[in-house]
Amino acid sequence: MTNIVVLGSTNMDLVAYVPRAPERGETVTGREFRTTPGGKGANQAVAAARAGGDVVMIGAVGTDVFGPRLRAALESAGVETDLLHTTEGPSGTAHIVVDDAGDNAIVVIPGANGTLTALGPGEDTAIAAADTLLLQLELPLSVVVAGAAAARAHGVRTVLTPSPVRPLPPELLSCVDLLVPNQHEAEALTGHADPRAAADELLRLVPEVVITLGAAGSLHASRTTPPLTVPAPKVTAVDTTGAGDTFVGTLAVAVGEGRPVTEALAWASTAAALCVQKPGAAASMPYRQEIEAAS
């Protein structure tokens, strides 16, 4: 089994399902509202655990009503939560609008996630014991950098999802082994709308890149292998929330198990395609048997 540590966010997703998203200043009537546990960190942790990884979550929940639900959701997916802190105040929340096309728009309020600014006791040790560290940008940058530096010091592979996108400082980039932006993030980081051009630019910063392209699949590029485009299975998307996190969590498990990169990417694409066919983020993430059955 592959050992994965996720240093990342837990948010309660407050999801409004609407025929179409409102324009600025406009009010629309939605048809349904759901609260579901999410956060990019927790989503990647659940995806990796369901795909068969041994997963430890480092993060924080609040003392509000959402805190215990967020912790329980991770535990029920089999994620180890001893390093998930409870801090005074609200949990992180994500306010999500999902439209009939399955597209989404999201506001994230960090809450407890914002209190994590440095690694705590035991966290360096946990990272040292991992095969892979999964990072995103929903925690303060200082702790993301500290986690990446700890991983580098212990020879642990670091995978960064640069979301929400922001400029990436050299001290972080120098510790990243694999960067996994979506197409918008890749464009924001490089100025290139064309994924090939964006990948070339990103390879100046990190040794390996996967740009996810929604229904168009993904593009893998590294300093040592030719670019590779992986198509996504043709499916009807009902909610793409969590697709990228499913992709990354599953990819980390496959790579950690020593699968060749083409097979790992195909596996991650299959898992993400299963995720988009159901509503919700973590709730719609597939289990290992489902990924195997659909592969």
Ligand code: ADP
């Ligand atoms: P994010 O969820 O971060 O915005 P993407 O939209 O690029 O990222 O989706 C991540 C991955 O999920 C894609 O590379 C693809 O494998 C899968 N995916 C997303 N949307 C679809 C879709 N409509 N059909 C099939 N697979 C999809």
